[in-house]
Amino acid sequence: MGVSHHHRVLDLDDSQHAYTPFLSLTQRxxxxxxxxxxxxxxxxxxxxxxxxxxxxxxxxxxxxxxLGWAIGQxxxxxxxTIFFFAELQAVLTVLSASAIASNGAMRGGGSYYLxxxxxxxxxxxxxxxxxxxxxxxxxxxYLVGFAEEVAQTWFVDSAWGKKWVVVTVASTTLVTxxxxxxxxxxxxxxxxxxxxxxxxxxxxxxxxxxxxLIGKSIPVGSLAAVVTACVIYISLIFLFGASFDGVxxxxxxxxxxxxxxxxxxxxxxxxxxxxxxxxxxxxxxxxILQAIARxxxxxxxxxxxxxxxxxxx
Numbered sequence: 335m336g337v338s339h340h341h342r343v344l345d346l347d348d349s350q351h352a353y354t355p356f357l358s359l360t361q362r363x364x365x366x367x368x369x370x371x372x373x374x375x376x377x378x379x380x381x382x383x384x385x386x387x388x389x390x391x392x393x394x395x396x397x398x399x400x401l402g403w404a405i406g407q408x409x410x411x412x413x414x415t416i417f418f419f420a421e422l423q424a425v426l427t428v429l430s431a432s433a434i435a436s437n438g439a440m441r442g443g444g445s446y447y448l449x450x451x452x453x454x455x456x457x458x459x460x461x462x463x464x465x466x467x468x469x470x471x472x473x474x475x476y477l478v479g480f481a482e483e484v485a486q487t488w489f490v491d492s493a494w495g496k497k498w499v500v501v502t503v504a505s506t507t508l509v510t511x512x513x514x515x516x517x518x519x520x521x522x523x524x525x526x527x528x529x530x531x532x533x534x535x536x537x538x539x540x541x542x543x544x545x546x547l548i549g550k551s552i553p554v555g556s557l558a559a560v561v562t563a564c565v566i567y568i569s570l571i572f573l574f575g576a577s578f579d580g581v582x583x584x585x586x587x588x589x590x591x592x593x594x595x596x597x598x599x600x601x602x603x604x605x606x607x608x609x610x611x612x613x614x615x616x617x618x619x620x621x622i623l624q625a626i627a628r629x630x631x632x633x634x635x636x637x638x639x640x641x642x643x644x645x646x647x
Contacts, residue, residue, distance in 0.1 A: 380554050380555040381555065382523040382526065382527065384552055384554070384555025384556055384559070385554075385555040385556075385558050385559050386523075386526050386527065386530050387526060387614050388555060388556055388559035388560075389530070389559040389562055389563060390526060390529070390530060390533065390607075390610040390611065390614065391610075391614055392424075392559060392560070392563040393533065393563055393566060393607070394607045394608075394611050395476075395479055395604055395607040395608050395611070397566075397567070397570070397607070398536075398590060398600060398603050398604045398607060399587055399588075399604065401567070401570060401571075401574065402574050402578065402583045402587075402589060402590065403583060403584060404416075405571060405574045405575055405583055406578075406580045406581070406582070406583025406584035406585075407583075407584060409575070409580075410571060410572065410575035413571050413575075414568070414571060417564075417567060417571065421560065421564050424560050425557070425560060428553070428556040428557055428560060429553075431445075431448065431552065431556070432552050432553035432556065432557075445461065445462070445465050445622075446458055446459075446461065446462030446465060446466075446622050446625050446626060447625050449461050449462070450462065450625075450629065455629065455631055458631075459626065459629075459631040459632070462622055462625070462626050462631075463626070465618075465619075465622055466622045466623055466626070469615045469616070469618045469619030469622065470615075470619050472611070472612070472615035473508070473511075473612050473615045473616045473619065474504075476608045476609075476611040476612035476615060477507050477508055477608070477612050478500065478504055479604075479608045480503070480504065480507055480605055480608035480609055480612065481499070481500040481501075481502075481503035481504035481507065482500055483601060483604050483605055483608070484499070484503045484605070485499040485500050485503065487597075487598075487601055507609065507612070508612075511609070511612055511613045511616050512616065514613060515613070515616050515617050515620055522613065522617055525613065526610060526613070526614075529606050529609065529610045530610075532602065532603075532606050533603055533606045533607060533610070535599075536599055536600065536602055536603030536606070578593075
């Protein structure tokens with residue numbers, strides 16, 4: 335039986351029909367990357383490349399729109415129990431991904447790259463396609479959420495009707511994040527930095543309203559993001575439970591916007607959350623598709639046709 339091209343790319347051992355992850359392919363990739371300056375190898379660093387994107391995805395629109403409702407339904411103790419198991423799962427996932435990532439040279443592609451070099455092209459390709467579709471669907475979901483909030487806040491009585499306002503705003507926002515992604519990783523990093531500051535200012539406003547005072551890139555950045563999010567969520571669970579009535583939490587999704595001096599700070603936090611999540615999902619989907627195309631796993635999808643390498647400087 336002949337060995338297909340993508341098997342040769344991912345180093346199928348013809349004599350034993352077993353994949354040899356992180357051997358010759360990874361060695362070649364490592365040798366290729368060692369000739370590049372460090373600024374090219376790691377364009378974003380631990381803070382901008384791992385910590386900020388992870389934290390922006392963890393602290394998303396759910397915090398502003400659904401955390402209070404969940405506390406109203408489950409109570410403080412119930413929510414803490416749910417959060418404990420969710421955080422345990424997140425920590426185990428981060429540790430597993432960090433162990434794999436630290437055992438060889440990393441290139442673009444995220445989960446696809448790790449799995450394809452560990453378990454072979456069948457698993458990597460299948461899971462990579464699912465992750466790509468997940469990210470692509472996530473972009474649409476986040477942008478619709480962004481547009482819904484804009485329509486409900488500023489276009490309630492629009493002559494166009496809510497439907498077309500949502501379509502127009504979501505489409506326009508999609509164009510902006512595509513332009514950012516096409517410029518490259520540095521533009522993605524800069525935009526994330528500014529939005530990161532805005533989002534944390536909105537979270538600090540939540541604490542003020544409630545009168546409450548308070549190494550290696552992938553492992554360090556991911557764990558730091560999980561720990562930071564854990565502190566924020568746990569403190570907010572106690573704040574919500576102590577400050578608001580259970581009926582209000584269960585029945586009013588926008589109560590946050592009503593209890594403060596102005597609703598627009600919370601609205602800004604919601605918009606920034608949706609925008610950053612959509613930008614991160616688009617960027618992640620593009621990197622996965624680029625990695626799949628680079629390995630030539632599927633007929634008709636090649637790096638020469640579908641991927642503009644210059645766009646990912």
